[in-house]
Amino acid sequence: MTEEKQDLDELYQLIMDRKRNPIKGSYTDYLFTKGLDKILKKVGEESTEVVVAAKNESDPAFILEVADLAYHVLVLLAERGITVDQIKKELAGREGKMSKTKERDDIERW
Numbered sequence: 100m101t102e103e104k105q106d107l108d109e110l111y112q113l114i115m116d117r118k119r120n121p122i123k124g125s126y127t128d129y130l131f132t133k134g135l136d137k138i139l140k141k142v143g144e145e146s147t148e149v150v151v152a153a154k155n156e157s158d159p160a161f162i163l164e165v166a167d168l169a170y171h172v173l174v175l176l177a178e179r180g181i182t183v184d185q186i187k188k189e190l191a192g193r194e195g196k197m198s199k200t201k202e203r204d205d206i207e208r209w
């Protein structure tokens with residue numbers, strides 16, 4: 100059996116392509132047309148669904164909700180003009196910095 104995988108970078112590129120070349124009937128296009136407030140509303144809704152699924156539902160249902168959230172966060176990044184690489188760079192800059200779990204400074208005060 101072949102297992103299909105979609106890289107987050109590839110999905111982001113597809114979303115960017117929808118932004119540059121709108122396609123009628125595309126849900127991504129629908130979100131960009133509605134604008135930032137609609138995208139933020141979806142990110143909020145999908146976040147809540149992840150929380151509920153994490154507490155109550157099976158692994159497949161939880162995975163589905165996390166995937167929905169990931170997609171909408173990528174749309175939000177694209178709307179704000181931020182790339183996945185910028186997020187990776189931010190995460191890479193944190194590597195090895197969180198060694199204490201008590202009495203440690205907030206992330207902003209590193």
Ligand SMILES: N=c1c2ncn([C@@H]3O[C@H](COP(=O)(O)OP(=O)(O)OP(=O)(O)O)[C@@H](O)[C@H]3O)c2ncn1[C@@H]1O[C@H](COP(=O)(O)O)[C@@H](O)[C@H]1O
Nearest residue numbers: 105110113114117122124125126127128141166167170171
């Ligand atoms: N990963 C996703 C993805 N995850 C969720 N969704 C859509 O997100 C919507 C969420 O469903 P909801 O019931 O919460 O929302 P709704 O009632 O449909 O709409 P609103 O609440 O936003 O008005 C559904 O319509 C899903 O189809 C996605 N739509 C697209 N993608 C990816 O984006 C690619 C491009 O999609 P299009 O832009 O539609 O061509 C697809 O091939 C996928 O890879």
